[in-house]
Amino acid sequence: MALGSRVLNAVENVGNKLPDPVFLFLWFILALIVLSMVGAGLGWATVNPVTGDALQAQSLLSTENLSRLFIDMPKTLAAFPPLGIVLTVVYGAAVAERAGLFTTAFRGMLLNAPRFILTPAVAVTGMVSHHASDASYVVVIPLAAVIFAAVGRHPLAGLAAGFAAVSGGFAGNLFPGASDALILGITEPAAQLIDPAYNVTIAGNWFFSIGMVIVFTPIIWFLTDVVIEPRLKTRSPIMPEGPTSDEKVPLTAAEKRGLAFAGLTLLAMVALWATITFLPGSPFVDAEAEPNQRFNPLYQSLVAFFAITFFLAGGAYGVGAGTVTSHRDLVVMMRDGIAQMAPYIVLAFFAAHFVAMFNWSGLGPILAVSGAEYLKTLALPAPLLLVAVVLVSCFFDLFIGSASAKWSALAPIVVPMFMLLGISPEMTTAAYRMGDSVTNIATPLMSYFPLILTFAQRWDPKFGLGSLMSTMLPYAGVFLIAGLAMVGMWVALDLPLGPGVGVHYEPPPPAATGAPPTALGSPAVAPIAR
Secondary structure, three states: OOHHHHHHHHHHHHHHHOOOHHHHHHHHHHHHHHHHHHHHHHOOEEEOOOOOOEEEOOOOOOHHHHHHHHHOHHHHHHOOHHHHHHHHHHHHHHHHHHHOHHHHHHHHHHHOOOHHHHHHHHHHHHHHHHHHOOHHHHHHHHHHHHHHHHOOOOHHHHHHHHHHHHHHOOOOOOOOOHHHHHHHHHHHHHHOOOOOOOOOOOOOOHHHHHHHHHHHHHHHHHHHHHHHHHHHHHHOOOOOOOOOOHHHOOOOHHHHHHHHHHHHHHHHHHHHHHHHHHOOOOOOOOOOOOHHHOOHHHHHOHHHHHHHHHHHHHHHHHHHHOOOOOHHHHHHHHHHHHHHOHHHHHHHHHHHHHHHHHHHHOHHHHHHHHHHHHHHHHOOOHHHHHHHHHHHHHHHHOOOOOHHHHHHHHHHHHHHHHHHOOEOHHHHHHHHHHHHHHOHHHOOOOOOHHHHHHHHHHHOOOOOHHHHHHHHHHHHHHHHHHHHHHHHHHHHOOOOOEOOEOOEOOOOOHHHOOOOEOOOOOEOOOOOOO
């Protein structure tokens, strides 16, 4: 057995033995309770280097914390930032998805793409399709194979390009969406462990996400056309007929009318938000804030903007295309969309309590301060520190598919730690998301991997797991190299991550806390008792 096969088998065996993410968080909570008791017993303590507050490890079995756990349990869930943000966006996105707007728009983009730019069109469409949530896997990827076949190209090359874009480029997009709301919503409470006033918006990684589209699109184009497709032509003959599919049928007049209605609605929403922003006394502008912070209310309004825009554009498409015949259809679509979020809501209950209990224990800031002090003694440059975050994220992605589950566990430690090293929460999040994306297509443990294999076997019944793995590994390898370089260059060039968001974190002036500064530019840190 080849070394590569043994490695993949080992990954698969380890991953299969991991519990469901819900029970993974239960184990995390139990371990946290034990650690909090040890920390409280040994007197672990430090000083918050931003606020100057003394921090002492607290046992989670203390009277106060047990009271918080059981009496405030509903409040703990309701206060979990990602939950409200994600559900708000889903109310609108569910209408756009179920009315057919997303599917038709993706079909239109790919069906009308000239043969020469078909591969980059698939790449960009795949990354933008994340607004349709999981529908991107079941629409864009098989559709890419059908369209490649329709123009005489190898369908599995189209499938590979679509899979690479949708899954390997998961953090790439042209506009913020539900995935940004989810991940950055987890980042905010982690950042507030150090700086209680810190706010994270849905646009915190916007420019970085666009950068991923710009970097990954030519990679997908080159690998698909120069490496993958020539290899597939020699190793995977195309079926004479191929699968039948209605997806390659041109858009109907009703679908085109629906897209026109949706486009006009989108333009109207952009115009409305721009008008409100520039009106005197706009609620989207804080005239008293620092210049680079004045538009924070606008960025914070983007959750509502996307929710309302998806709802209205989806409804407009449905009216034009005939998929929405009454207001009751819209209510059913929203209800079905929320029903599909049930697995996430279950996970959110346990993730919310893990994050809250980490905060109650005081261990998050203590570990972060101690870790930051240790990393500072190593004098590692910021790009190298963030490269480490990418690699750690890649490693965990081989075993745990849920991006939110991994980040909920990692964020309370790495976000405060890197803030103390002068790296913004948004930059740390961007590095995590890069690592979480690039290895999605390299692990058979990814939840949609069997589905993609099924799509491939529609064209070649002998196309097995090893065939799919060997096809996708070149994308994963080059994505990882490019991702590491992109993170390093982003920090080295100090590029903005989003509107008003930079690579570096600057804590409030030490005078505001009344504590003497240290070499970190913040109050003295008391060592943890061992």
